[in-house]
Amino acid sequence: MTVQTTAQVVERTRWIPDRYRNFEVPSDMVLTVYRVPRPLLDELLELGFPHRDRDGERWFDVFDLENLTNALELNAPNWLLMRALGHTYDRDLGRFDDAYHLQVTARCPDPGHPGDCEFGPGRLLLPAPGEADGLHRTSPGAFVRRVTLPADEYHFDDSLLPLFESAARLTFHLIPTDLAGDLGFATETGLADCRLANRLLLDHARRSAVECRIASGFVMAAPLPLRHMWIELRVGGHWIAADPFFIGTLTRWRIISPRDWPLRRSPRRIYWPVTGAPLPEDMALLTHRGADLRGSARITNWRQAQA
Structure with a gap:
């Protein structure tokens, strides 16, 4: 997995307008259920991966996460x-x-x-x-x-x-x-x-x-x-x-x-x-x-x- 590949995934993800997103997945589920390693999550956030800060927690959209794990072939349920x-x-x-x-x-x-x-x-x-x-x-x-x-x-x-x-x-x-x-x-x-x-x-x-x-x-x-x-x-x-x-x-x-x-x-x-x-x-x-x-x-x- 390279920075360029990760950057391409983030760019593609941002083509979906924010009005279609539901930020309902907390960051702990991103790490445990979607199997996104912490260093990768930090990199994604730095590149502008869509999220919302609410109640002291970061929240993500389920479609974004499933597309991410498919594109990077992470061992998340949807990719399996x-x-x-x-x-x-x-x-x-x-x-x-x-x-x-x-x-x-x-x-x-x-x-x-x-x-x-x-x-x-x-x-x-x-x-x-x-x-x-x-x-x-x-x-x-x-x-x-x-x-x-x-x-x-x-x-x-x-x-x-x-x-x-x-x-x-x-x-x-x-x-x-x-x-x-x-x-x-x-x-x-x-x-x-x-x-x-x-x-x-x-x-x-x-x-x-x-x-x-x-x-x-x-x-x-x-x-x-x-x-x-x-x-x-x-x-x-x-x-x-x-x-x-x-x-x-x-x-x-x-x-x-x-x-x-x-x-x-x-x-x-x-x-x-x-x-x-x-x-x-x-x-x-x-x-x-x-x-x-x-x-x-x-x-x-x-x-x-x-x-």
Whole structure:
């Protein structure tokens, strides 16, 4: 890690306007949870890393910290999660089973309410029209959904490489939700997360007369699937997943191999799109007494699938 690299990270961080920040992380958590060494934190502060002084304590923004630890590859939880994602893409290379068993569970969001809890599947879990019903309840607050994805690999043809390479030139940067739809920000700074990058890709595709739409759902990252957003391109009457932005990010981070995962390779064998393409943060898998509930998801047959 060099001073120049640290300075570049701070400069990039400051491209996010302060009005989008929530300074809610105290400095002791920066040292312990985000694993930022004290000398590095002092250097960051000297370079102007965003913070607020309040009540005799320094406070930081969670997006800034997660972007920092990703850029400098510190052993913080979010960077370790990114590293673990590589196993999901690697497992896809030798996958033989096209079905995942997704277990979704929930806890009561309002303990002590009168009457019994009434959990149900959210609309995202319900089978699409014409799809086999692979959903069943295993306990009052738990459901298992069989998720079947294509078994064969797909590589887009070279005509789409200019579109894909435009996405790969963007730098992954977690963006506050209120900024995640600002295409001008992505164009001006080159920074984007999966939401903003794929909205920009959609705009580029439409200008190029490429049939494209936004998709969202889960990367089936066993055992804990990841909420995500990508694009789908229409080829031969079928919508096929493409994710050059995130695949390019993972290859630049040396998490997956560009030989195994060129930008033109579809991740459709591990990406499960859900109906309606909601924002990842809005995906409600269950209901409780009729109200949407986020729920937690786990893949239960992953050990079998990697055998």
